[in-house]
Amino acid sequence: MSGLFYIRFIARGRHMSFEEKSAWIMGVLAAGAYAVYLAAVLGLAGSMPLTDVPYVAPLLWTVGSSIVLSIVLHILIRSLSAKGAGMKDQRDREIYRFGEHIGQSFVVIGAVAALIMAMAEVNQFWIANAIYLAFVASAILASVAKIVAYRRGFQTW
Amino acid sequence: MKPTRVTNSIRRLRFENGELTQAELAERIGVTRQTVIAIEQGRYSPSLELAFQIAHVLNVPLDDVFQYPDSEGEAS
Numbered sequence: 001m002s003g004l005f006y007i008r009f010i011a012r013g014r015h016m017s018f019e020e021k022s023a024w025i026m027g028v029l030a031a032g033a034y035a036v037y038l039a040a041v042l043g044l045a046g047s048m049p050l051t052d053v054p055y056v057a058p059l060l061w062t063v064g065s066s067i068v069l070s071i072v073l074h075i076l077i078r079s080l081s082a083k084g085a086g087m088k089d090q091r092d093r094e095i096y097r098f099g100e101h102i103g104q105s106f107v108v109i110g111a112v113a114a115l116i117m118a119m120a121e122v123n124q125f126w127i128a129n130a131i132y133l134a135f136v137a138s139a140i141l142a143s144v145a146k147i148v149a150y151r152r153g154f155q156t157w
Numbered sequence: 158m159k160p161t162r163v164t165n166s167i168r169r170l171r172f173e174n175g176e177l178t179q180a181e182l183a184e185r186i187g188v189t190r191q192t193v194i195a196i197e198q199g200r201y202s203p204s205l206e207l208a209f210q211i212a213h214v215l216n217v218p219l220d221d222v223f224q225y226p227d228s229e230g231e232a233s
Contacts, residue, residue, distance in 0.1 A: 090204060
């Protein structure tokens, strides 16, 4: 939750748009959910080999929780913002597309890595984790790219 | 991100148009106030259509709002 207070602190210090707050939420949640997942899996790994750890439930729970939390936080920041603050304009749409385009590279890297691991008949634990890590890295990179574009500037010409 | 060489006079023109606020300008051109702030500060280059809308609201031709230097450091 400290990350969310940080978002609120930054948002208060400058005029942050709804979409920039959204980018912060998505990035912090992706990193936070993955940290919780890693802690759960590595915590269980103490008593058994890593590839035998029941990773499916922690993975599904952390992904599901981050989706629910993201919906709740978006509703919360929309209700706390001024009227019309949730509006998405041309700049927001361009920055969103730019961020997603940057983040997409990690999805491709993860898919290729998973494909190679499947062909090499690597344990499915590693394949699933490679894909999950790629999604997390993609979400974080997309959020960072969007935040940098909002704060440092974004030129289309 | 490469900084734009496009400069603008939106801030001055807002004050010359009855001290139009950033929020009022944003509402009239259909964007958020943060986008108007970003355009004024040169952190975002609007589309040509949005640039024309800004010029229309400020009652001036487009090149009174946005300037582009002919060469390094020289505004046209």
